[in-house]
Amino acid sequence: MKKILVVEDDPVNQMILVDFLAANGYQTSAASTGPEGIERFELDAPDLCLVDVQLPRKSGFELVREIKGRGARVPVVLMSAVYNEPDQSTRTIALGALADGYLTKPFDLALLLSTVRQLLGEA
Amino acid sequence: MKPPEFIAEMAAPAYRARLQLGIWSGYGVALGFGVLAAAASALDLTPWRTAYVVLVGAKLVTCTLAWLGLARNRAVLATQALNSTADVVLITAAIYFTGGPYSPLVATYVIIIAVLAMLANLGVTIVAASGIVLAFAVMVLGMAAGILDPTPVPGHPGTLPSYGYAITSIAYCAFVVGVPAWFASATLRTLRKKEQALELRTAQLVQANTQRSQFVASMTHELRTPIHGVQGLADVIAAGVYGPVTDKQKEACASIKRSAQQLLGLVDDVLNLARAEAGRIEARPSAVDIAALVERVTASVSWMVGTKNVKVDSVVEPELPVVRSDDRWLAHVLVNLVSNAVKFTPEGGTVTVRAVERPERDAVVLAVEDTGIGIAPEQRARIFEPFRQGDDRSDEKGYGGVGLGLALVAKLTDLLGASVELDSEVGKGSTFRVIVPVDWRGRQVSRLMRAVVTPPGIG
Numbered sequence: 001m002k003k004i005l006v007v008e009d010d011p012v013n014q015m016i017l018v019d020f021l022a023a024n025g026y027q028t029s030a031a032s033t034g035p036e037g038i039e040r041f042e043l044d045a046p047d048l049c050l051v052d053v054q055l056p057r058k059s060g061f062e063l064v065r066e067i068k069g070r071g072a073r074v075p076v077v078l079m080s081a082v083y084n085e086p087d088q089s090t091r092t093i094a095l096g097a098l099a100d101g102y103l104t105k106p107f108d109l110a111l112l113l114s115t116v117r118q119l120l121g122e123a
Numbered sequence: 124m125k126p127p128e129f130i131a132e133m134a135a136p137a138y139r140a141r142l143q144l145g146i147w148s149g150y151g152v153a154l155g156f157g158v159l160a161a162a163a164s165a166l167d168l169t170p171w172r173t174a175y176v177v178l179v180g181a182k183l184v185t186c187t188l189a190w191l192g193l194a195r196n197r198a199v200l201a202t203q204a205l206n207s208t209a210d211v212v213l214i215t216a217a218i219y220f221t222g223g224p225y226s227p228l229v230a231t232y233v234i235i236i237a238v239l240a241m242l243a244n245l246g247v248t249i250v251a252a253s254g255i256v257l258a259f260a261v262m263v264l265g266m267a268a269g270i271l272d273p274t275p276v277p278g279h280p281g282t283l284p285s286y287g288y289a290i291t292s293i294a295y296c297a298f299v300v301g302v303p304a305w306f307a308s309a310t311l312r313t314l315r316k317k318e319q320a321l322e323l324r325t326a327q328l329v330q331a332n333t334q335r336s337q338f339v340a341s342m343t344h345e346l347r348t349p350i351h352g353v354q355g356l357a358d359v360i361a362a363g364v365y366g367p368v369t370d371k372q373k374e375a376c377a378s379i380k381r382s383a384q385q386l387l388g389l390v391d392d393v394l395n396l397a398r399a400e401a402g403r404i405e406a407r408p409s410a411v412d413i414a415a416l417v418e419r420v421t422a423s424v425s426w427m428v429g430t431k432n433v434k435v436d437s438v439v440e441p442e443l444p445v446v447r448s449d450d451r452w453l454a455h456v457l458v459n460l461v462s463n464a465v466k467f468t469p470e471g472g473t474v475t476v477r478a479v480e481r482p483e484r485d486a487v488v489l490a491v492e493d494t495g496i497g498i499a500p501e502q503r504a505r506i507f508e509p510f511r512q513g514d515d516r517s518d519e520k521g522y523g524g525v526g527l528g529l530a531l532v533a534k535l536t537d538l539l540g541a542s543v544e545l546d547s548e549v550g551k552g553s554t555f556r557v558i559v560p561v562d563w564r565g566r567q568v569s570r571l572m573r574a575v576v577t578p579p580g581i582g
Contacts, residue, residue: 010348010351010352011349011423012349012352012355013348013354013355016352016356016358016359017355017357019359019365020358020359020362020364023359023362023363023364024365032513040292044270081344081347081348081351106347106350106351106354106355106387108361109136109355109358109362
């Protein structure tokens with residue numbers, strides 16, 4: 001069973017992601033802050049990370065850089081609730097920060113699932 | 124008789140302090156002249172004349188009249204004009220008594236011009252300058268024609284100046300240069316103070332704007348996050364993640380999601396409007412497929428309509444030209460117009476979105492027709508204002524809302540270089556037409572501008 005780490009500070013959104021992924025056959029773990037995300041990443045050795053951009057104490061961008069900086073080949077998907085972004089600068093920054101995918105909230109759960117499956121090579 | 128505007132302006136309260144200053148300087152100049160004349164006579168540089176006393180005395184009188192006029196706020200312009208005319212006449216007389224065109228006092232005219240330029244306005248200064256030239260010409264021509272007797276120049280020109288003459292002329296020079304210099308420095312000091320106040324104000328405004336931008340950005344995040352939660356939960360429940368769901372429950376989840384979507388739309392409209400009013404939304408023109416856009420918009424609005432029995436139709440003319448516009452903002456305009464139409468159309472009505480090429484072939488017209496309540500002619504202008512609906516009593520008639528949608532439509536069409544037209548008949552329905560130019564005619568905010576106003580660190 002593939003493991004997915006969800007790093008998201010909003011408890012409701014975290015619950016939605018964890019429950020939805022679990023219902024679709026993934027083993028999940030969750031963290032609410034940047035540092036906690038790093039800790040869980042080390043402990044759980046996930047196959048994929050879903051990371052919110054706006055996190056307390058350490059932004060999602062920094063988290064991606066840190067995870068990637070360790071030479072880990074784990075795909076990371078950044079998510080952001082940045083509203084109405086005509087120039088998509090957050091997407092650009094997200095992908096510039098070496099993220100493997102970017103989702104704007106609120107996203108379709110079907111889109112989330114297809115993104116995850118594709119990055120895990122299951123599609 | 125009505126004085127010209129530039130003179131009438133001088134009676135304005137803003138000029139009061141300056142007029143008062145002019146009166147004080149008038150007293151100063153008159154007394155300065157008196158001292159100079161007394162010194163010149165005592166040093167035997169020029170014969171003593173009773174005329175000197177008359178001149179200084181007359182100037183003191185006009186100064187006092189101007190002062191009283193200003194203090195009692197009566198005949199302000201007339202007494203000021205008299206006082207200024209006295210300046211010209213009396214200085215010309217002083218010049219005449221000290222040698223006419225040969226008089227060293229000719230330079231004294233500069234004092235009048237300097238004082239007026241600093242205290243009054245351009246028009247008054249030009250009138251005074253013309254008056255001076257006229258007075259001087261009358262005096263010189265009067266002397267040339269033999270009407271005015273020639274008068275001797277003070278001292279003994281062509282010989283070594285006596286120390287007495289030297290001291291008096293130095294005092295005179297200091298007087299002629301000093302008075303304008305003092306006025307210039309006073310004016311410059313005031314200007315410098317105003318400039319500093321302006322700079323401070325500008326800095327405060329820039330800071331306030333940045334804070335506002337940051338506030339809007341964080342508000343956005345805070346408002347949207349819980350709505351995402353509501354939508355996401357409705358989704359996972361409907362997807363059966365928490366156990367089997369009945370059809371009725373699925374339907375309820377869809378309604379929850381729709382309501383949340385409406386709320387999200389409202390939040391977006393408020394924030395978009397705030398951004399548009401701050402000139403902070405940017406258009407990114409690209410080739411827009413109108414047929415696809417109409418399909419997308421009608422599909423999403425039909426979903427939003429939910430259980431209300433209003434049909435949303437679309438009629439798209441075949442082979443429409445591809446227009447250059449901003450796809451997202453144009454869709455937003457159309458969504459707002461269609462949801463507005465749905466809102467004001469009673470059950471059983473129809474909303475039709477029609478896309479046709481304008482006969483001139485330079486624009487595509489997106490028309491949104493409804494069979495709603497219509498908009499009376501006197502209400503048509505104000506429906507595009509924020510927080511206004513056509514009829515302020517529309518709440519009582521069951522049409523809630525804050526009237527944001529059309530205000531945003533107005534802002535966005537302006538941004539896109541498009542325009543909106545409205546046809547309506549009360550009780551029958553309304554047609555909003557958005558005329559989208561085929562070529563891009565909209566505005567783009569410069570990169571620099573965005574760099575200044577985009578708050579850092581939003582994620």
